[in-house]
Amino acid sequence: MQRLQALVAQLRDPEHGCPWDRAQTPASLAPYALEEACEVADAIAAGDRAGLREELGDLLLQVLLQAQLAQEQGDFDLDAVMDGLADKLVRRHPHVFETPGATPPAGQWDAIKAAEQAAAGTLRSSALDGVPNGLPALVRAARIQRRAAKVGFDWRELAPVLAQVRAELDELEQAISGADPAAISDELGDVLFSVANLSRHVQTDPEQALRAATHKFERRFRQVEALSPAPLSALDEAELEHLWQQAKQLLRSQGDC
Incomplete structure (x- = not known):
């Protein structure tokens, strides 16, 4: 982690750093964090373990960059991020760290979060508060x-x-x-x-269900393209439907559900 911190700081160096990295702001980097998180999900869905290792690294880079920018502004640093996370994990899992093996009571997580918000003066006024607008x-x-x-x-x-x-x-x-x-x-x-x-x-999960349906359509469409004797734009609706049914049957015979 120390090596990564040093590399990111070097990328942000005002004189000898990378022009692209030096130009970034928290707002300009935000879309990349979302993109990298989606690529992590893609690697998991594909069962690509090597790809997952790489994508987790790319996602971690976004955390390091945001922490570096915050440090440069005098707000907080990576140590503060990690310490805050460690404290939160311990605080929200008393059934693990205080009384190991205990069964957590119903609603414990929400009760602890509410207590944290009350202590910080950020108690939510609505049950819907805190759901990020940037989510898909x-x-x-x-x-x-x-x-x-x-x-x-x-x-x-x-x-x-x-x-x-x-x-x-x-x-x-x-x-x-x-x-x-x-x-x-x-x-x-x-x-x-x-x-x-x-x-x-x-x-x-609607996201996973839609993702699977999209992949299924993609596989079948590619098979339609492979089976078609002519460009798809030259075929009428009945011919396209016939190819679609052929593609479905062929993929099913190959074990594609």
């Missing part, structure tokens, strides 16, 4: 819904959740009939939000 939209929708459900704002059964999805689809269809772009966008958002809520009720 689908992830944030699921997080918001979980927060609301924690305080009892939720359906107790699956049937009304499914009914809500159908109702939102009906409203989207009406908006499409009215040819109002703003209404279509609004209703489509409601459909996506209700589907994210459905995923929570059936205990499925």
Whole structure:
């Protein structure tokens, strides 16, 4: 860690550092942190252990750069970041560090967080406070819904959740009939939000489910391209559907579910 800190400081050196690294600010680096986190998730999903090691390093670099910039501004340094994290881990896991082997009582994590916020004078006024705006939209929708459900704002059964999805689809269809772009966008958002809520009720991560569906489509589409005797743009709808079904059958015969 000391070697990495020294390298990052050298990259930021005003005279002999890297021009790109010297030009960065916390705001300009923020998108890279999100991108690197997504690449970590991709490596995990692909089962790429070597890739995961590399991507974790790239993500760590973003932490080091942000800490270096904060140190240069006199705000805090990497030691403060690590000390704060270590203290938080100990504080939030008394069942591990104070009474090893104990079963944590229900709600312990949330109670400890609330006590921390009260002590810091940052007690949240809403159950939804603290969900980052920068999260991918689908992830944030699921997080918001979980927060609301924690305080009892939720359906107790699956049937009304499914009914809500159908109702939102009906409203989207009406908006499409009215040819109002703003209404279509609004209703489509409601459909996506209700589907994210459905995923929570059936205990499925919507981000992972959509990621898997996209990969499945990608594999099948590439197979369609390989099977097609002509450019896809030259084929009619019936020919494209026939190729799609061929691709699905071929991939299934190869063990692709």
